[in-house]
Amino acid sequence: MAQKTIEVEGMTCGHCKSAVEGALSELEGVKSADVNLDANNVNVEYDESKVTEASMAEAIEDQGYDVKQ
Template sequence: MAQTTLKVQGMTCGHCKASVEGALQELTGVTKAEVNLEEGTVNVSYDEADVTIEAMHEAVEEQGYDIV
């Protein structure tokens, strides 16, 4: 199991948190996604054999947020 922290721009509320966490958790291989609104980050636990960082970026960006 691997972990990464993504810096996400534009998250300001509970809906933002739910959108980003939900999009990431739908990806095969992601076991946990936890947003910290104050820091503008999301901590992701995932299986490197099933999902890539690029796929996570795409999932977040499809929700309308930018990865920085």
């Protein structure tokens, strides 16, 4: 399992947290996703053989948030 902290802009509330965590959790290979609203990021634990960083970023952006690369 790999771990990655993804910087995300635009998250301000509990709904934002739920939307991002939910979108990531639906991806095959994502074991856990934990949003930190204060730090504007999400910590993801995932299987590198099943999901890419690009697909995780796309899932976040599809929810209406900006991923800082």
